[in-house]
Amino acid sequence: MHEKKKKDPLIVLRALEPTDIDWLFRWENDPEIWKVSNTLTPYSRYTLEKYIENAHLDLYQIKQLRMMIDVMESPAKKARPVGTLDLFDFDPFHNRAGIGILIGEKSDRKKGYASEALSQFIRYAFDTLQLHQLYCNIATDNLESIGLFTRNGFSITGEKKDWLKSGTRYKNEYLLQLIRSSDSSWQ
Secondary structure (H helix, E strand, C coil), X not given: CCCCCCCCCEEEEEECCHHHHHHHHHHHCCHHHHHHHCCCCCCCHHHHHHHHHCCCCCHHHHCCEEEEEEEECCCCCCCEEEEEEEEEEEECCCCEEEEEEXXXXXXXXXXXXXXXXXXXXXXXXXXXXXXXXXXXXXXXXXXXXXXXXXXXXXXXXXXXXXEEEECCEEEEEEEEEEECCCCCCCC
């Protein structure tokens, strides 16, 4: 008897839809997430609705892009949002951009969703957007995020001292970069 191999969940990156408002409202207003997103105040539903309405604007105009991360665990089930992936600080002259990723619910973390979404987005950024490099900033004590990005090819290239205020103390933050080789396409 053959044991059936469990298939990895299908991850789909897609544009924001008006129906995503409840997910974004919950995630953007979660104080636990604020710790890694440098957020200090909650977002109103109205602000998020306006953000979604303008999400169709050209990347070259607004210099940012947010995509939803959907997971389809089996062909019979409908895809469901599990997080977001953000491209920010887009610089078309230098062909670089910052990147951030969020898996919104604790129950969806450590399942490989972020890694698959990041891998897909790296290919999109290098092959479609023709970027030369991506970068991210991660607190030095956020070992899970550091591991996610380094497993996907990013290297720690710098450390900012006392960069992030945490209560009455300060934390250091790493700069990580992924630079596309000029003599080959992204694999």
